[in-house]
Amino acid sequence: MTTITPNIIAEHGLTAEEYQRVLDILGRAPNLTELGIFSVMWSEHCSYKSSKKWLKTLPTSAPWVIQGPGENAGVIDIGDDLTAVFKMESHNHPSFIEPYQGAATGVGGILRDVFTMGARPVANLNALRFGAPDHPKTRHLISGVVAGIGGYGNCVGVPTVGGEVNFHPDYNGNILVNAMTVGIAPADRIFYSKASGVGNPVVYVGSKTGRDGIHGATMASAEFNADSEEKRPTVQVGDPFTEKLLIEACLELMATDVIVAIQDMGAAGLTSSSFEMASKGGLGVELTLDRVPMREEGMTPYELMLSESQERMLMVLEPGKEPVAEAIFRKWGLDFAVIGHLTDTGRMVLTWNGETVADLPIDPLAEAAPEYDRPWEPTPPAPVVDAADVPEVPWTEALPALMGSPDLASRRWIWEQYDHMVMGDTVQRPGGDAAVVRIHGSERGLAMTTDCTPRYVRADPVMGGRQAVAEAWRNLTAAGARPLAVTDNMNFGNPEKPLIMGQFVGACQGLAEACRALDFPVVSGNVSLYNETEGRAIPPTPTIGGVGVIDDLDRMATVTFKAPGEAIVVIGERPDTRESGWLGQSLYLRELCGREEGAPPPVDLEHERHVGDVVRGLIQAGRVSACHDVSDGGLLVAVAEMALAGDMGAALTLAAPSAAALFGEDQGRYVVTVPAEGVTGLLAELGTLARHIGDTGGTGPDAAITLGGAEVALSDLRAAHEGWLPGVMGA
Amino acid sequence: MKARVHVTLKPGVLDPQGKAIANALHSLGFDGVKEARQGKVIDLDLDDTDAEAARARVDDMCRQLLANTVIETYRIEVDP
Amino acid sequence: MKARVHVTLKPGVLDPQGKAIANALHSLGFDGVKEARQGKVIDLDLDDTDAEAARARVDDMCRQLLANTVIETYRIEVDP
Amino acid sequence: MKSAVIVFPGSNCDRDVAVSLEQTTGRPPVMHWHADPALPEDLDLVVVPGGFSYGDYLRCGAMAAHAAAMTGVRKAAERGVAVLGICNGFQVLCETGLLPGALMRNRDLRFLCKDVHLRVETTDTLFTGHYAPGQVIRIPIAHHDGNYVADLATQCALEDEDRVVFRYCDPAGKVTEDANPNGSLDNIAGILSEERTVLGLMPHPERLADPRLGGTDGRPLFASLLEALS
Numbered sequence A: 001m002t003t004i005t006p007n008i009i010a011e012h013g014l015t016a017e018e019y020q021r022v023l024d025i026l027g028r029a030p031n032l033t034e035l036g037i038f039s040v041m042w043s044e045h046c047s048y049k050s051s052k053k054w055l056k057t058l059p060t061s062a063p064w065v066i067q068g069p070g071e072n073a074g075v076i077d078i079g080d081d082l083t084a085v086f087k088m089e090s091h092n093h094p095s096f097i098e099p100y101q102g103a104a105t106g107v108g109g110i111l112r113d114v115f116t117m118g119a120r121p122v123a124n125l126n127a128l129r130f131g132a133p134d135h136p137k138t139r140h141l142i143s144g145v146v147a148g149i150g151g152y153g154n155c156v157g158v159p160t161v162g163g164e165v166n167f168h169p170d171y172n173g174n175i176l177v178n179a180m181t182v183g184i185a186p187a188d189r190i191f192y193s194k195a196s197g198v199g200n201p202v203v204y205v206g207s208k209t210g211r212d213g214i215h216g217a218t219m220a221s222a223e224f225n226a227d228s229e230e231k232r233p234t235v236q237v238g239d240p241f242t243e244k245l246l247i248e249a250c251l252e253l254m255a256t257d258v259i260v261a262i263q264d265m266g267a268a269g270l271t272s273s274s275f276e277m278a279s280k281g282g283l284g285v286e287l288t289l290d291r292v293p294m295r296e297e298g299m300t301p302y303e304l305m306l307s308e309s310q311e312r313m314l315m316v317l318e319p320g321k322e323p324v325a326e327a328i329f330r331k332w333g334l335d336f337a338v339i340g341h342l343t344d345t346g347r348m349v350l351t352w353n354g355e356t357v358a359d360l361p362i363d364p365l366a367e368a369a370p371e372y373d374r375p376w377e378p379t380p381p382a383p384v385v386d387a388a389d390v391p392e393v394p395w396t397e398a399l400p401a402l403m404g405s406p407d408l409a410s411r412r413w414i415w416e417q418y419d420h421m422v423m424g425d426t427v428q429r430p431g432g433d434a435a436v437v438r439i440h441g442s443e444r445g446l447a448m449t450t451d452c453t454p455r456y457v458r459a460d461p462v463m464g465g466r467q468a469v470a471e472a473w474r475n476l477t478a479a480g481a482r483p484l485a486v487t488d489n490m491n492f493g494n495p496e497k498p499l500i501m502g503q504f505v506g507a508c509q510g511l512a513e514a515c516r517a518l519d520f521p522v523v524s525g526n527v528s529l530y531n532e533t534e535g536r537a538i539p540p541t542p543t544i545g546g547v548g549v550i551d552d553l554d555r556m557a558t559v560t561f562k563a564p565g566e567a568i569v570v571i572g573e574r575p576d577t578r579e580s581g582w583l584g585q586s587l588y589l590r591e592l593c594g595r596e597e598g599a600p601p602p603v604d605l606e607h608e609r610h611v612g613d614v615v616r617g618l619i620q621a622g623r624v625s626a627c628h629d630v631s632d633g634g635l636l637v638a639v640a641e642m643a644l645a646g647d648m649g650a651a652l653t654l655a656a657p658s659a660a661a662l663f664g665e666d667q668g669r670y671v672v673t674v675p676a677e678g679v680t681g682l683l684a685e686l687g688t689l690a691r692h693i694g695d696t697g698g699t700g701p702d703a704a705i706t707l708g709g710a711e712v713a714l715s716d717l718r719a720a721h722e723g724w725l726p727g728v729m730g731a
Numbered sequence B, C: 001m002k003a004r005v006h007v008t009l010k011p012g013v014l015d016p017q018g019k020a021i022a023n024a025l026h027s028l029g030f031d032g033v034k035e036a037r038q039g040k041v042i043d044l045d046l047d048d049t050d051a052e053a054a055r056a057r058v059d060d061m062c063r064q065l066l067a068n069t070v071i072e073t074y075r076i077e078v079d080p
Numbered sequence D: 001m002k003s004a005v006i007v008f009p010g011s012n013c014d015r016d017v018a019v020s021l022e023q024t025t026g027r028p029p030v031m032h033w034h035a036d037p038a039l040p041e042d043l044d045l046v047v048v049p050g051g052f053s054y055g056d057y058l059r060c061g062a063m064a065a066h067a068a069a070m071t072g073v074r075k076a077a078e079r080g081v082a083v084l085g086i087c088n089g090f091q092v093l094c095e096t097g098l099l100p101g102a103l104m105r106n107r108d109l110r111f112l113c114k115d116v117h118l119r120v121e122t123t124d125t126l127f128t129g130h131y132a133p134g135q136v137i138r139i140p141i142a143h144h145d146g147n148y149v150a151d152l153a154t155q156c157a158l159e160d161e162d163r164v165v166f167r168y169c170d171p172a173g174k175v176t177e178d179a180n181p182n183g184s185l186d187n188i189a190g191i192l193s194e195e196r197t198v199l200g201l202m203p204h205p206e207r208l209a210d211p212r213l214g215g216t217d218g219r220p221l222f223a224s225l226l227e228a229l230s
């Protein structure tokens, strides 16, 4: 038997202190299998040891929240006895090492989190961050990640309807791949992971276990360095066809009454799934590892417990119901094995060849999981950029340049590789503010979006955290949806550094403030720390995935200009900033002046809420014909995006506008179009909140945006906008 | 000069293709198939005239493009 | 007993993968590549003990499943 | 009109096409499990839907071609029952030999999901009677392997016998290289069997047969079937 040396302990990522705690709990030295179990259960990834304290400060409840954080996914009531079940999860490190498989298995994992709860997945989204477009690795990473997300989602048959992509050199060595799944479940058929019933069978279903990704969970919790290459064999390969079978088989079984509890095997596989189920139920579990379906010969208990083979689930069944379940899994061609049962001992006991190979107390191990209150420092405030110090680039140059810049250019090349229409309910395809999927068989819809502006978060974590939530809320609102709840994916650097920890703390504060002010609680999420390479941290990226409901699809809004001669109205400008405009951290400043600096635009949550409620009211009353929120790139970019979507020009009547007025990124604003007959009434009603800035018009080859006697042809804007990404990708 | 590159999954790496092929062969009644694994072959037609130089160049191509060395291994045959 | 099946596109059938590989190699600076073609290799682990019987069976598998003879040809190696 | 949709374990457009069939014909199709060789009696139409039948790891449709249900489909086709293969269904029908040729990886090797324009090349079919000859329609594609290939004899037969039903074209109806999304031979998007009762096409008519989804150009295909087969 392997003796546990300090070296082995270190390899398992446990500190001396943590190891001492292991000794205290067991009253003896652990064997290797036991040490492996401790190491994954106490890894950052599984234990949230650095983040727990701050996650607890997020608002998580509302009358419509059925299940907040703490389960595989969050659950909200969406009316008609239905629920939306959703979560987002990162697969950053695996995707950097093997982009195709890393991203593919990321999608597989988040799908399982959602259908584990009894929901049929109806949409996938993905939030991606890559390095500089001209970095030698970027192209390979984009093509692999996108193909992997598509390869998995397309095969499984869940439409990939939305997401976001940013580029920044600080992601060169550490890309972000955050995948989100939204599912729909009947309100009376939600499944949880809490085990119950001493003696009940514990059942393994899905793919066989191989030596995949052993120590993946530990890898996701350690900073990257040059010898990460060595860790390569831990990459897992996804099998989307098996996932599809697993979805169908699980949902078929869930329609019967035989499942007591169910949990997917994600990070730390069999260990964390069995552990969590028993722990939540206050029970013990005994597993006969010989019965685990194995893909390879000569596997050890250690490997079986730590393997991260994909497409597997663990269930507790009602006693005697094994044959019902087995018949369904066999019908779908999947492995099925009763591998153990629940006990009242509160211990996890593993046997192998008739011998006990691990015997651990469950509660003490879970309760003693380390929880750190890491030292943190706030980010020093950045100075406000004075627009007077920023050069004026003529808008006719600035607009095409921005529309073809990395963070604003069209993502068509990406979403055309995703089947975004399968299931026949995609009523708003990628390219708008929020994707909208019809609730099957109804005239209602789910709207969803993912958002975060990392450059804002880096400059001011609190404000950036607020902004991420506000932008998600705004995107849902712009589609005419009632925003209901969010999932978050907190991507940060090494939390052992006080400034990084300070970013995390600040972002949590901003998130919490915005979620509270907007009645937009957090129902699930994921934390990914140690996103650093050679000591260089990624920009802090708390990605927000928002979900809302549209009660009548006839009253959904899109960004597309609909008809010529309609008034273009901006809603939400504050009287004091109407003519000025916030350039700090704007894309104008970065892309046209080469300056990435300043304080980000402030987010006034009260104003945000008021404006959003007004705009949603107008959409729901059928008074606007198109709606788009103003975000990256500012007002003129928003108008240009609407024009491109509708293939129709715009004649703007702003008088001698400054770059700050056109491209400033002030928050809480929307652009809408209003049929001519409704303009006067609307302006009178909204007062200073609304401003008529021009009219739609011009189609075909002559379509253009005109302003102050100058014009830019839509065809030129389109070429810049659509050409950039295919250009980078060489296709 | 012709070169042939065989790219196969490393042992232990899940091969969904191979698994599916084995299943399909079983359902067609070919019971005696214990395992199937799928790989790629890439045939290259090269300008080179020197076999050793060609092999070195193809090795470079494999590492840079033809094989995904994270999960695959490769083998080169040069046919003078 | 092990058998290996090589499945390649018939000559004359355009090979999009091969073409893409050749292009990618060129853009990586490997100029000397005149052509690239990509094929599949399927490695089978068989119960058979008789090489001839194995070959016949694998030939059957190829015709029924492993190759699409509209566009592909195949070659079998049996490794006793 | 009585129809059945074959359901392979990896089918994922089975429900979508069932919805379209029910909307146009007023009658839901029978969902027929792949492992069952005996198709329902008195069928007028069998649909082999889109998706990834068995994961499609070896070649798209290769394994599905051997499914028990396909024996039933073959027999039905021999009896003259109409067969419609959409996307993966088209691939399956080629692999079974019910349609000639093969579908290879897209020219650019990428999966492609987008609306394309098609020119209706013949209305002398059970499937296209409700279109006008030469009509240009907008229908989505979503595939990785839609690059149709066939030998010269097949190509000539398809042309001579008026068996090319849809071709990729530009919005004005011109059949151009630029309008060809996947490298298909002669921009072919859909073809008929010799008896004209089996249609395979890569685009998904069921995805634009509902105004809510942004278009209805797919609907006449189902309406044509309803009229021809009722």
Ligand SMILES: Nc1ncnc2c1ncn2[C@@H]1O[C@H](COP(=O)(O)OP(=O)(O)O)[C@@H](O)[C@H]1O
Residues within 6 Å of the ligand: A045, A046, A055, A058, A068, A069, A070, A071, A072, A073, A074, A087, A089, A113, A266, A267, A488, A489, A490, A522, A523, A524, A525, A526, A527
């Ligand atoms: N940033 C966060 N905000 C809110 N909840 C979170 C966050 N991170 C994790 N959670 C919640 O903690 C629980 C455990 O998360 P995780 O380990 O990622 O789930 P899983 O084991 O299903 O992968 C989940 O319920 C998740 O929703």
Ligand SMILES: [Mg+2]
Residues within 6 Å of the ligand: A071, A072, A112, A113, A264, A266
């Ligand atoms: Mg989970």
